[in-house]
Amino acid sequence: xxxxxxxxxxxxxxxxxxxxxxxxMTLPVDYxxxxxxxxxxxxxxxxxxxxxxxxxxxxxxxxxxxxEEIQTKIQEFDLQVVQLHGDESPEFCQEIKDLGIETxxxxxxxxxxxxxxxAPYDGKVDYFLFDTKSKQYGGTGQTFNWEKLQDYPYxxxxxxxxxxxxxxxxxxxSFEDNRLYGLDLNSKFEIEPALKNIQSxxxxxxxxx
Numbered sequence: 651x652x653x654x655x656x657x658x659x660x661x662x663x664x665x666x667x668x669x670x671x672x673x674x675m676t677l678p679v680d681y682x683x684x685x686x687x688x689x690x691x692x693x694x695x696x697x698x699x700x701x702x703x704x705x706x707x708x709x710x711x712x713x714x715x716x717x718e719e720i721q722t723k724i725q726e727f728d729l730q731v732v733q734l735h736g737d738e739s740p741e742f743c744q745e746i747k748d749l750g751i752e753t754x755x756x757x758x759x760x761x762x763x764x765x766x767x768x769a770p771y772d773g774k775v776d777y778f779l780f781d782t783k784s785k786q787y788g789g790t791g792q793t794f795n796w797e798k799l800q801d802y803p804y805x806x807x808x809x810x811x812x813x814x815x816x817x818x819x820x821x822x823x824s825f826e827d828n829r830l831y832g833l834d835l836n837s838k839f840e841i842e843p844a845l846k847n848i849q850s851x852x853x854x855x856x857x858x859x
Contacts, residue, residue: 658832661809663685666684668699677852680832681709712734714738721749732754733755734775753776755775758782759798761795777806777831778808782794793813799825810822810825815839
C-alpha cells in the first residue's frame with residue numbers, strides 16, 4: 651500500500667446535545683455528524699441551540715431520503731457535507747454532489763465484499779465511507795477486517811468507520827494508505843446514544859493529532 655503522509659481528519663458522528671457539542675468543539679475535530687434517520691437512536695429532530703465554527707464541517711447522515719428532504723436539511727442545519735448511508739444509486743449520489751456540497755457514500759464491508767460492486771460510484775462522490783456490514787442501516791459499533799482495504803482498487807479517498815475505539819485507534823491511524831482521509835468516531839466514545847465521552851475522545855484524538 652502507498653504511504654500516507656498527511657494528517658488524518660477526525661469526524662465525530664451521532665451528535666445531538668448542545669452542551670455536549672460545545673464540549674466537543676474544544677477538541678481539534680474536523681467534522682461533526684448529525685443523523686437524520688428516524689430509526690437511529692441518535693436521530694436529530696431539531697437543530698441544537700449551539701453555534702458551530704466554520705472550521706468544523708457539519709455532516710448530515712441520510713438513509714434513502716429524497717433529494718428535497720436532503721436540501722431542506724442542508725438549509726436548516728447549514729450542512730457542508732451530505733453522507734448517504736442507504737441504497738442510494740450512483741446517479742442519485744451524483745445529483746447530490748451536483749448541488750455543490752461535499753458528498754460521502756457509505757458501504758458496509760464484510761469478508762465477501764466485492765470491490766467491483768462500488769465501481770459505478772467511483773468519481774460520483776467526494777469520499778467513500780467504509781463501515782462494518784449490518785442487516786440494519788447505520789453503524790454497528792463493530793470493526794470489519796481492515797486487511798480488506800489492501801485490495802481497494804480506486805482513487806476515491808475514503809473514511810474508516812465502524813468500531814473505532816481507544817483500543818484500536820492507533821492501529822487505524824497507522825494504516826499506510828494515502829487514500830485514507832479520516833476516521834469516523836461514534837458509539838465507542840459514548841456515555842449513551844448521542845452523548846459523547848469527551849475525556850475518551852480527548853485521549854483518542856491526542857494519539858493521532
